[in-house]
Amino acid sequence: MSKRAAFIEHINQGYHFKGHFITLGAALLDGEVLAEAPVKIPLKTLNRHGLIAGATGTGKTVTLQVLAENLSEHGVPVLLMDIKGDLSGIAQPGEEKPFITERHQKMGIPYHTQKFPVELLSLSEEKGSRMRATVSEFGPVLLSRILDLSDVQSGVMAVIFKYCDDRHIPLLDLKDLKKTLQYCTDVGKSEFEKEYGKISTASTGAILRKIVELEHQGGDLFFGERSFEPEDLLRKDHQGNGYINIIRLTDIQDRPKLFSTFMLCLLAEIYATFPEEGDTEKPKLVIFIEEAHLIFNEASKTLLNQIETIVKLIRSKGVGIFFITQNPTDIPSAVLSQLGLKVQHALRAFTAKDRKAIKLSAENYPLSDYYQTDQILTSLGTGEALISALNEKGIPTPLVATMLRAPKSRMDILNDNEINDLVTASSLVKKYNEQIDRESAYEILNQKIARAEEEEALEKSRQEREKLERSSRKTTTRRTSSSSRQNPFTKVLSSPTVIRSVLGILGKLIKK
Numbered sequence: 257m258s259k260r261a262a263f264i265e266h267i268n269q270g271y272h273f274k275g276h277f278i279t280l281g282a283a284l285l286d287g288e289v290l291a292e293a294p295v296k297i298p299l300k301t302l303n304r305h306g307l308i309a310g311a312t313g314t315g316k317t318v319t320l321q322v323l324a325e326n327l328s329e330h331g332v333p334v335l336l337m338d339i340k341g342d343l344s345g346i347a348q349p350g351e352e353k354p355f356i357t358e359r360h361q362k363m364g365i366p367y368h369t370q371k372f373p374v375e376l377l378s379l380s381e382e383k384g385s386r387m388r389a390t391v392s393e394f395g396p397v398l399l400s401r402i403l404d405l406s407d408v409q410s411g412v413m414a415v416i417f418k419y420c421d422d423r424h425i426p427l428l429d430l431k432d433l434k435k436t437l438q439y440c441t442d443v444g445k446s447e448f449e450k451e452y453g454k455i456s457t458a459s460t461g462a463i464l465r466k467i468v469e470l471e472h473q474g475g476d477l478f479f480g481e482r483s484f485e486p487e488d489l490l491r492k493d494h495q496g497n498g499y500i501n502i503i504r505l506t507d508i509q510d511r512p513k514l515f516s517t518f519m520l521c522l523l524a525e526i527y528a529t530f531p532e533e534g535d536t537e538k539p540k541l542v543i544f545i546e547e548a549h550l551i552f553n554e555a556s557k558t559l560l561n562q563i564e565t566i567v568k569l570i571r572s573k574g575v576g577i578f579f580i581t582q583n584p585t586d587i588p589s590a591v592l593s594q595l596g597l598k599v600q601h602a603l604r605a606f607t608a609k610d611r612k613a614i615k616l617s618a619e620n621y622p623l624s625d626y627y628q629t630d631q632i633l634t635s636l637g638t639g640e641a642l643i644s645a646l647n648e649k650g651i652p653t654p655l656v657a658t659m660l661r662a663p664k665s666r667m668d669i670l671n672d673n674e675i676n677d678l679v680t681a682s683s684l685v686k687k688y689n690e691q692i693d694r695e696s697a698y699e700i701l702n703q704k705i706a707r708a709e710e711e712e713a714l715e716k717s718r719q720e721r722e723k724l725e726r727s728s729r730k731t732t733t734r735r736t737s738s739s740s741r742q743n744p745f746t747k748v749l750s751s752p753t754v755i756r757s758v759l760g761i762l763g764k765l766i767k768k
Contacts, residue, residue, distance in 0.1 A: 260285065263626055267293040270654040273647065275300050275537055278326035280319075280599075282363035284640060284657040285626060291364030295658045299330060299538035301596055301646040303576040305567060308544075309584050309617070310601025315639045316580055317342055319599055320544050321663040323578070324500050327542055328372045333490050333498035335543045337519070339550070341506035345666030347374035347678060356662045359639075363659060370664040373493040375501045376678055379518055380477050382504040383675055385684035387484040389521050391427040392417075398524060401558045402517050403466040412459045415452050416440065425697045429480040430471055432697035437464055439701045443708050473511035478518060481692040486526045488684060489541055516551045516559065523566045526575060533574035540574030548579035549586035564590045584617045592620065596646040602636035624655040632657060 257265075267283050267290075276299040283293035308323075310316050317340070324334045324346065336343050349369040350356075360367040376384035391399065396417040400410035416436055420427050427433055437460045440448040448455075467475075491499045505515065526541070533540060545551070552560065567577060579587055579595070583603065587595075598621065605611045618629040621644050632642065639660050645653045670678070679685055 259626075260288075260290075264290055264293045266626075266654055267295070267656055270647070271296050271645075271656075273298040273300075275648060276330060278323070278330065279365060279661070280322065280326075280643065281658045281660040282365070284659055289362040289659050291362065293656075294364070295643055295656055297597060297643075297645050298648050299327075299332070300535070300648050301650065302327070302332075302542060303536075303539040303571040303574055304596030304646055304650070305571065305576055305594055306578040306597035306599070307584060307587065307592070307595045308578060308580045308599045308601075309582065309586075310641065311582060311604045313638065314601035314636070315641070315660065316601055317546075318639065318663060318667065319601070319641065319660055320546070320578075320580055321346060321665065321667070322661055323542075324544065325370075325372055325664055327539075328498045328500050330538060331492060331496050331498050332539055333492065333501065333541050335489055335501045335503070335541065337503050337505055337515075337543075337545050339505045339515075339547045341504065342669055343502055344374070344376065344504070344670040344675065345668045346372050346500050346502070346663075347670060348666040348674065350662075350664055350666050359659070359662060363661065365661055367662065368664065372665055373497055373499045374678060375491070375499050375682060375684060376675065377501055377503045377684075379503065379505065379514065380474055382506070383679050384502075384504055385484075385682060385688045387503065387518070387522075387688070388478060388480050389483050389518075389525070390481060391429060391433050391479055392420075393483060393525065394521060398520065398562070401562055402520065403463070403470065404559070405463065405466065408456075409459050409463055412455050412463065415455065419448060419452060420697060425700050426694075428694075428696040429698075430467055430476055434464060434467055435698045435701050439705065443705050444701070470514070470517065473514040475514055475517065478514060481694070482688055482690065484688060486522070486529055488687075519545065519551060520559065520562060520566070523563075523570060523577075527566060527570050527573060530573040530575065532572055534572070536574055539576045542576040542578065544578045544580060546580045548581045552586060552588060552591075560588055560590075564588070564594075567591055567594050583613055584620050585613055596650075598642075598644045600633065600642040602638075602640070603633045605634050622652050622655045627655060627657060629655065 263283070263285050271294070273296060277296040278299065279294050279296050281295050283290045283295055308316050308319050320336070321343065324336060327334050338344070349371045352367065352369055357367060376382075377387050378384035379387055394402070396410070396414040400413050405413060416433075417427070419425075419440065420436060425436070427436065441455065441457050441460050489499075489501050493499065523543075530540065551563070570577065578597075579591075581587065584592060584598075584600070600617065600621065603610070603614050603617060605614055614633050615630050618633060621629055621642060623629075627642070629642070636642070636657065639662075641658055641660060642655060643653075643658050644655050647653055
């Protein structure tokens, strides 16, 4: 048997699945496209997570788009985190160009254009349905990890949450949390310490500084109401296609703290609210995190541990997570080991450091009799990738160089009018873009501070009044006492005997 025939048999055996699957492209061997060896991915294992990696310009975003389209067609909703702003075109059909038609003919895969149901979401002022969460939903543990607090500071945060829970004081946004920290170390200090003990002003000051840092990265826009409900990510259109939910993040790519905060909050909320699914024929939801290195570069050790835990557990909820980045080494090894599907586009070896990184990347893939992995990684063309997946039994499939199919939708962004049309037609925009600012910790504690100040003013006024009254009584007493005291001369003159004597003398003088 020839090398070519042996390779085709090898691939077809490794990529033969009984259940639902999506076709990503056709195998490559020695530069030849083999239409007889289609490269397929079973839907059943897409909740085992994945990686799309490669240098800039090698086709990562297009691969993401192809995967999202195929999932949508199979009724699987998708969540895309669009940091570069080039994914909104999925809402419009693509353009059938000669080079695309020729490419698909080589692969033996029919090509047609198509648009997909899209919902635009936003964490900031970008157009789309606003995604928010309350401080209470985060809880003290997750919030402490995101703010990278020390053990002592985390303890303070837990006590602050307990104080608010006991008094039914809602913590909705960051100004609520800041006001509570200030109240418990100032006006409400005696009330707080009586039940919860003393807390260090140094600790509360450090926490406040961390909160301000998060605010400056846009956290004040994210925290608040109405809270986004993860179930709204699971919608399908009237044809049964899963919605492709695109979070527009172009204006927060330089604010990784907000990005990682949102991502971890969303994953935690999904894990907490979605029921256990077990092994299903296809995922319930697939999440694609673009520019994933922004999360891991900024994450503390405790935050990384939290991400690793969620990645391990969330697949039981039927949710798959795909990380998109330039190099697999951007992903912590503990997380990388959890990823079942790996799509590796070309890497560039410009420096000794690059060559070392390529060798490390090659070690993440199964050994192959047909490829020298570290060499082929530098020779792949745009739209080509090395693929390793899991079959339906969870066993890694053979490593295969693949020519990837083209997206059916537009490989470009929507214009302003098209974006406005999507936003206008969205039911989620009507649900989540209403401004809500109900009474919460900020207003409640400000009222308590105002009452305390009013009571203090009244007490001060009462004390002043009493002081004046005491002073007035003393003055009156002195006057009374002064008037009642007579000197000896006055006392003699006022004697009855003296008065009779004086009157007698006056009478005799008159007679004369």
